[in-house]
Amino acid sequence: MSTELKWFKSSYSGGDGDACVEIATGQGTVHVRDSKVQDGPVLDLAPASWAQLTGWVSK
Template identity: 45%
Template structure:
């Protein structure tokens, strides 16, 4: 998959801002779930590439971060 087709597919996703992001425009992270993967991006720089990981890897990360 090239960067252009990847980016165009991300526009259809429903992005959710982290509950830890403040209203002041500080460090904001957005996450979107698709059938096979989870996408993470910086909400201040949406034109930049996002990080895409598998759903199992995302679940492992969330478990680790919650400990």
């Protein structure tokens, strides 16, 4: 069974909202993609890895 992902952007995105990353969650995975290239590659991370990445980036 295939489930369509629901992608969203941060409220901190720029005014036009096209210069950021989008994320979607599903089945124990955080999916990350470039908002400008929605049909491009997707980075799949475990939730713990996503938490580590966002913690590191926010420093």
